[in-house]
Structure formats: C-alpha cells, structure tokens
Amino acid sequence: MxxxxxxxxxxxxxxxxxxxxxxxxxxxxxxxxxxxxxxxDFYSDHYSEELTKKLENVDIILAADVIYDNDLTEAFVKTLIKLLNTPKKKKFYIALEKRYVFTLADMDTVAPCYEHFLSIFLKASRRSPMCAWRVKEMNIDFEQRFKYERSKHLVMWEILT
Structure with missing residues (x-):
C-alpha cells in the first residue's frame, strides 16, 4: 500500500x-x-489556499522531531488539533526522541521539552475535540525495515479521529 x-x-x-x-x-x-x-507555520492560524485544499483529502499525518521548544510545542499541538478536526477521519503519528539535559532546577537529567509536550498533549486529549479521538502511546518494539540506531528514548504516539 x-x-x-x-x-x-x-x-x-x-x-x-x-x-x-x-x-x-x-x-x-x-x-x-x-x-x-x-x-x-505552527504559529499561524491561516494556511495557504493550496495547502487548505490538499488537507481536505488527507488520511494520514506524520510528524517527527517537532518537540524541542515549549512555545513551538504549544503551537504544534494547536495546529495538530486544527488539522485533525475536519470531517474526514484521519490517523496521526508523531515520533520524537526525548532530549535529555541536566538542569540546576532539578539537579538531575530530565527531558523538559518532552514533559511539557506530554503535559499539554494529555491535557488537550481530555477536552473536545480530542476527547472523542483515540490517543495512545505506541509500542516501539517493531521490526526495523532499514538499518538505523534506534534510541531507547524514542517515543511514538498515535491519534485516530
């Protein structure tokens, strides 16, 4: 397929x-x-006429490596909801790698951008329209189709509208 x-x-x-x-x-x-x-542009509420027309027929949306800045993450989640909240049912998949940093505030190695994403993503999933969608973290133990180093910090989420 x-x-x-x-x-x-x-x-x-x-x-x-x-x-x-x-x-x-x-x-x-x-x-x-x-x-x-x-x-x-995740920060824009308006899309080009060409993109708007093409989005009418989209079945699957893929996103990768878009979680690395808190402001961008919030704009991304807002954009995601707008893209998925259309009459045609869609599948959405996001893949990201948790980016760990040492912070003085935590005195530990943490993934603050992922934690922020998870917080706003799960909060949004409890409100309309996302509460009507199936949202789940995916198992990443699947067959590799090509050679790459799979990080233990890889995370994938699926949304079905």
Whole structure:
C-alpha cells in the first residue's frame, strides 16, 4: 500500500523547503506518489489556499522531531488539533526522541521539552475535540525495515479521529 499523494511541510523558509525538494529529487526513482512541498507555520492560524485544499483529502499525518521548544510545542499541538478536526477521519503519528539535559532546577537529567509536550498533549486529549479521538502511546518494539540506531528514548504516539 502506497500513498497516492504526499505533502511535505516545514516553515516558510526557502532554504528548508528547497532542501526538501532536493531530497525528493534525489529519491525520485523510488517515490511512487505525487509529492508537494508547502509551507506550514505552527504559529499561524491561516494556511495557504493550496495547502487548505490538499488537507481536505488527507488520511494520514506524520510528524517527527517537532518537540524541542515549549512555545513551538504549544503551537504544534494547536495546529495538530486544527488539522485533525475536519470531517474526514484521519490517523496521526508523531515520533520524537526525548532530549535529555541536566538542569540546576532539578539537579538531575530530565527531558523538559518532552514533559511539557506530554503535559499539554494529555491535557488537550481530555477536552473536545480530542476527547472523542483515540490517543495512545505506541509500542516501539517493531521490526526495523532499514538499518538505523534506534534510541531507547524514542517515543511514538498515535491519534485516530
């Protein structure tokens, strides 16, 4: 099973969007789907007309490595709810690695950005519309399809609307 269309997004930074386009070009021999590269700003309440139209047909949303700043995390969760709160049912998956730092406040090694994400994510999951969705942390003990070093700090979540 393959996607008919893939929409890749990042902030409206031409350098980042161009890098995504170059990566797609390098891998075009193995890409079977139509691919679009569009800006998506978590801090904005408005999306381009093109992105808005494409989002009407989205079934699955993937996010990775978007949890590293508390303000961005709050904007991300708000954006996520907006993206998922549409008539068509969707599946959402987020993968992230807990980023541990030593803090003087805790006098310990902690993952404050993940803890902040978890706090606002779980709080949002108890309110409408998320309370009607299935939200669960996924088991990461699944078969690896290619060689990479899987961190013990990898976390994945799934939301089904």
């Amino acid at each position: 393959f996607a008919k269309e893939v929409i890749c997004t990042d902030i409206a930074d031409e350098g980042l969007l161009d890098m995504i386009k170059r990566n797609i070009k390098r891998n075009e021999s193995i890409i079977k789907a139509d691919v679009s590269v569009l800006p998506l």
